[in-house]
Amino acid sequence: MSVATEVMISAQGIHKSFGSVSVLRGVSLELARGEVVAIIGPSGSGKSTFLRCLNHLETIDRGTIVIEGEVLARSEGEAKAQYVGDAEIRKIGRKMGMVFQSFNLFPHLTVLENIIEAPMIVKGLKRSDIVPKAEVLLAKVGLSAKRDAYPNHLSGGQKQRVAIARALAMEPDILLFDEPTSALDPELTGEVLRTMRELAEEHMTMLVVTHEMGFAREVAGRVIFMDGGHVVEQGPSEVFFAAPRHERTKAFLHNML
Numbered sequence: 001m002s003v004a005t006e007v008m009i010s011a012q013g014i015h016k017s018f019g020s021v022s023v024l025r026g027v028s029l030e031l032a033r034g035e036v037v038a039i040i041g042p043s044g045s046g047k048s049t050f051l052r053c054l055n056h057l058e059t060i061d062r063g064t065i066v067i068e069g070e071v072l073a074r075s076e077g078e079a080k081a082q083y084v085g086d087a088e089i090r091k092i093g094r095k096m097g098m099v100f101q102s103f104n105l106f107p108h109l110t111v112l113e114n115i116i117e118a119p120m121i122v123k124g125l126k127r128s129d130i131v132p133k134a135e136v137l138l139a140k141v142g143l144s145a146k147r148d149a150y151p152n153h154l155s156g157g158q159k160q161r162v163a164i165a166r167a168l169a170m171e172p173d174i175l176l177f178d179e180p181t182s183a184l185d186p187e188l189t190g191e192v193l194r195t196m197r198e199l200a201e202e203h204m205t206m207l208v209v210t211h212e213m214g215f216a217r218e219v220a221g222r223v224i225f226m227d228g229g230h231v232v233e234q235g236p237s238e239v240f241f242a243a244p245r246h247e248r249t250k251a252f253l254h255n256m257l
């Protein structure tokens, strides 16, 4: 019996400029439930901008974004994209959690408070309901002992694991990672990648912008190579790395591997 693939993210023909600089020039991507997809490419190719467009941290100029069947923005032909109303944007936004390169933890809150803040404020959950869940998440990322510490007493790798726990506390269906290990010293990337690998093994749907070719090769099921605001090439990771087809992909991988 075949099981229909559930499309979690559908982005079609996304265009985005900052002033006169055209950063995304017709980027399309589909992500199915449980997929782990890595987006790789040279600096400035538009990877982070694309991710930020998906969860409305940036607005698109043209194209269509549908999240779990719900339209976020759509454009007819060459027309400017039209967004749905604010309440729908917020509802769609809650389907996605985001982990940033720079962690973005609240420095004046403890680890636990960082994790429970959004569920309490955005979802209106009671502290007594969310604290036990936060403690389970802290155990999951291996940081139970840091429950009451402040972020400035944590290593970069620990901060990023708190940021992952914080994103998970909102129970998103999709996790977006924007270069989660790029700000870390090399010896600290492993612990964060391990946490991400565990999430992948639990079939979390993940879209990961990364410079970590090892992660893209070993954990991602599919790899997308972006350059100059275009998707140049994509494919199952084992095929992508074994036999890249485009010269630009080959040159990029040659420099990275």
Ligand SMILES: Nc1ncnc2c1ncn2[C@@H]1O[C@H](COP(=O)(O)OP(=O)(O)OP(=O)(O)O)[C@@H](O)[C@H]1O
Pocket: 018, 023, 041, 042, 043, 044, 045, 046, 047, 048, 049, 050, 179
């Ligand atoms: N808010 C902004 N205002 C103006 N230009 C921006 C803005 N955000 C991104 N850009 C520009 O868009 C281009 C693409 O940036 P983006 O961060 O998406 O690239 P990237 O592929 O993620 O690069 P990196 O791997 O270095 O993070 C760059 O030229 C960048 O300067």
